[in-house]
Each structure stands twice: as C-alpha cells, then as structure tokens.
Amino acid sequence: MLQTISDTSVKAALNAIESESATVPEKIQMLIEMANGLQQKPKDIQQLHDAISLYQQAIELSTQDYPLLQARALAGMGTALRTIPGEGQDLLLEAKEAYETALEILREQAAPEEVAEAEMNLGMVLQALVPYNLATMQQAIQVSQRALSKFTADKHPQEYAILQNNIAIAYLSMTLAPERESMGQAMAVQSFESALKAVNLIEHPKEYAMLQNNLANALQYLPSLHPIENNLRALSAYNEALKVRSAKDTPLEYATTISNKANLLYNLPDNPKHPEAGNYQNLLEAKNLYAQAQEIFCQYSEVEKATVVSEALSAVEAELLLSETQLTNS
Template identity: 60%
Template sequence: MTPSITDSAVKAAIAAIASESATMEEKIQMLIEIAQGFQKKPKTAQDLRNAVSLYYRAYEMCGEEYTLLKARAQVGMAGTLQIIPDVGTELLLQAKVGYEEALPTLQQLALPEEVAEAQMNLGLVLQSLVPFNLARITDSIQAYHEALRVFTWQDYPQEYAILYNNIAIAYLSMPLASEREYLRQGLAVQSFEVALKHINLIDHPREYAMLQNNLGNALQYLVSSHPLENNLRAIAAYNEALKVRNPKDTPLEYANTISNKANALFNLPDDPEKPENGNSNNLLQAHNYYQEAWQIFTQHQQIEQAEVVAQALQDVEAEMMS
C-alpha cells in the first residue's frame, strides 16, 4: 500500500521537516516521532491514517542505509494498521507483513524490549487473523512466548499479565476435537493461574482484575466432571475482580464482570450440599446483576452487550417463574 498524504497537518509536518537543516537520519527520526503522536492519541480514524502516511514517508526515506529506522517505521506502520477500524482483513494482513519483515532487523540491532513489543503485537495480529483462516493460533502463542522472554513479571508486570491473558484466550480459541476440549480449557486456566502467582491486587490492580475476570470465565465453561466446584471457583474469581472493578471508576468492566458472575449464579444451587433445594436466591441475585449490567451497558451505548444481557434477563425471569 502507498498511502496518499491528504491531511493538511501531515503535509505541513513533512514540509517543515524538509526545510530543516538536519541530517537525513534526524529527519527520518522526526517523521517517526510525529507519526507516533498521531498514533498514540488519535482523535479520529484519519489521525491513524495520517500516522501511516508519515511512517511510510519515513520508510521511503530510509532506503538501504538506515536499516534500524526502516524497521522502526515498518513496526510503527504495522501497529497503526492493526488499530484502524476495518471490517475486513486487508489492514491486518499488511500489519502482519510489516512485523515479519521488520523483526529480523530489530533482532539484530534493537533493544530486547523493542523486539519483544513487536513480537507481542505480531501475536495479536495473528490471533485476530485466525478466525479468517489466515493465520495459525499456534504461531500467535509462539510469538507471545517469545515476548515473555523479555517481558518478565519482575520487570514488566503489565506486559507479562497481558501476554498470559492473550495466551489463555488463544488456547480457548484453539480448534480441538471434542474429546480434547478439556485440554485447551485446562491450558487456558493454567495460563491465568500462572500469571496470578505474580500479579497481585495491591501492586497491579487493573491487570489483576482482568486476569481474575477471565479466569472466572474459563472456569465457568470448563469441561469437567466437577462443574459445581468450577462454578464456585469462578464466582470466587469474579469476586476478586470486583475488588477493583466498580460502577464509578470502571463501569463497563464492572458491568462485564457482574454479568459474568450472574451467568455462574444462574447455574449454582443456593446450598451446594443440597442442590435439590433449588437456587431461588442465586437466581434473584443473578437477576439483580443482569439488571444493573443492562443499565450500565445501555447508558454507555454498548448496544450489543446490552442486548445479550437483556436476553439473559428474560431467561432468568422465566426460570424464576417456573
């Protein structure tokens, strides 16, 4: 793709750099830095396209002389392409090529953290392409594991948590024969639990809540001969997430977790020791959670999520009436 430079801000930036009494290397670096500004704080999708244009201009200016800057421009382009809203796969495929072409140079010349970040983002791109049969989930998991060589829990806890979260979700999406379903789900649960050994509530609350919420989801739908035990563990995980997530500070995350918890309560007897006594109390609690989640999703115009919760609300009301 050869981006067209149409935005006046981009043209002005390029003109200003062209008039600078700077070296070619400095001009390339300036273009990359301006592109990063568009990429990191975009106000519209056009800002992201502007970033791609600037990265591409920097890439062209590198020629064969500035190989590391050329790789950085490619990575910048790829990172921007993967976050531009797009209904198809064209931009993701371009991002994939960008990362794959840049990584050998980065591995030779860049800092390990720069390489790991590119591997992490390549993993995300590959994972996004899997549903279209344009990438393999095992390649995505491998890219994440490569990044984990650098992004350790001691030095980079946030990246570490995100990587293990992504690995777990990747395992959950692996197509396996039904008799091996338990294997991928077990690997996902294990991935969350590995991360939670090091990511704690006090030091990394946001990542802790994310991992606990997603662990709860994995446990709730785990194929097992102990569904009751898994549901109880799932609810415990959701409760941990709710120590961080609340309707004031993180309303959408909170709504997501309480609706997940409601799903677990729907299938949980009030007294696990006496399941024959039913679950009227848990159904009532699930109903209240669904109602609250629906209100939050509706208020924040999350239409699709609101519709899913509205259907669950109807289901729980029907169950309460039966």
C-alpha cells in the same frame, strides 16, 4: 477553522523534513515520535491514518541507510494499522507484513525487549487473522511464546501478563478434538493463573481485572468432575475484577463482568453443600446484575450485548417465577 491536533502534528512533521538544520536520522526520529504520539490516545480514526502517513514517510527516508529506524517505523505502523477499528482482513494483513519485515531487522540490530514487543503485537495480529483462515492459533501461540522468553514475569510483569492472557485466549479459541478440548481449556486456566502471579491489584489494576474476569470465564465453563468448586473459584475471581471495574469509571467492562457473574449465579446453588435446596437467592442476585448490565449496554448502544443480556434476564425471571410457584404450592 481550528486545526485538529492531528493536522498540526502532520504539518509540523512536514516542516521538519524540509528543514535544512535537521539531519536525516533526526527527521526520521521526529516523524516516528510524532506518529507514536498520535496513535497513543487517538481522538478519532483520522489521527491513526495520519500516524500511518508519518510512519510511511519515515520508512521512505530510511531506505537502506538507517535499517533500525526503518524497522521501528514499520513496527509502529503495524500497531496503528491493527488499531484502526472495523471489520475485514486487509489492514490486518498490512500490519502482519509490517511486523514481519520489521522483525527481520530488529532480531539483528535491536535489544531483546524491542524484538519481544514486535513479536507480541504480531501474535495479536495472527490471532485476529484466524477467523479469515489466514493464520492459525498455533502460529499465534508460537510467536507469543517467543516473546515470553524475553518478557519475563519478574522484569516485565505487564507484558508478561498480556502475553499469557493472549496465549490463554488462543487456547480457548482453538478447535480441538473432543478428547483434547478439556486439555486446551486447562492450559488456558494455567496461563491466566501464571499471569496473575506477575501482576497485582495496586500496581497493575487494569491487567489484574482483565485477567481475573477472563480466568473466571474459563473456570466457569471448564469441564470438571467438580463444577461447583470451579464455580466458587470463578465467583471469587469475578469479585476480584469488580474491585477495579465500576459502573462509574469503567462502565462497559463493569457491565461485562457483572453479566458474566450473573451467568455463573444462574447455575450456582445457594448452599454448595446442599445443592438440592436450589438457588433462589442467587437467581435474585443474577436478576439484579443482568438488569444493571442491560441498562449500561443500552446506554452505550451496545445493541448485541444488550439483546443477549435481555434474553438472559427473561430466562432468570421465568426461573424465579417457577421457584416462587413451587414454594407456594409446597
């Protein structure tokens, strides 16, 4: 029976530990590098578990003699823990503890960028713990903003963009009093726009598309005295995202963006200067986009998303039928 890459790496790491020629720091570094290699592009969940096992062995070897290596192993383990798919709080709590323990050491001994990376990841874990009432969005934002003080837009554009995106999503997810809700949404839009100043379509296509899609979502639902103007800005942002996202290369991301765009078109008049004329053409485009998205979601067994889009498709078809009836009778 052929061994998986994961099995081979684990055995190689164990052999390295037993080797008399390798020093303890070398053994720790080898374990960390192998674990990191496994979690970069894991082929299955088992590889993530194997990575955690390697990190744990590195932590045990580090003890008090090599605190910086121990911190790096802890930070790596935290990332592997938070990457394992599934529902529940246990792995997230383990990741939180790993990051917090690592940061106690990193803040004293590591470069600012290494500290910021751990803070960025801790912020993501805190955000994920909010639904379990084990963290607050304010805590997640605070940690992410600390990382922003080190990951600046000019020197670290990708990290800066991801942090701003995470902060924006945190603002949108916060439960605020009605009079403050619009302020939170406006701050989210501002964060998305700040992030987009740091990245571009050519050098950072993935981040660019993600931010344009998320900015458009925020604009679409932003309370405003000028909703049509916001929707037109959102439409432009969705189209920017679709310069990167395609049915062939990124089908699920593409389906998500076109269904979001269809939601917007459903409420956007064909001629913004004459909204009273209706939106028959936009409804037709929305119908086509919903149908495409539904097909992709079904193909990839995204049942919940397919159901939501199916309901939206039925609604737009009913709206089109009503418009056609009114045109016939007029």
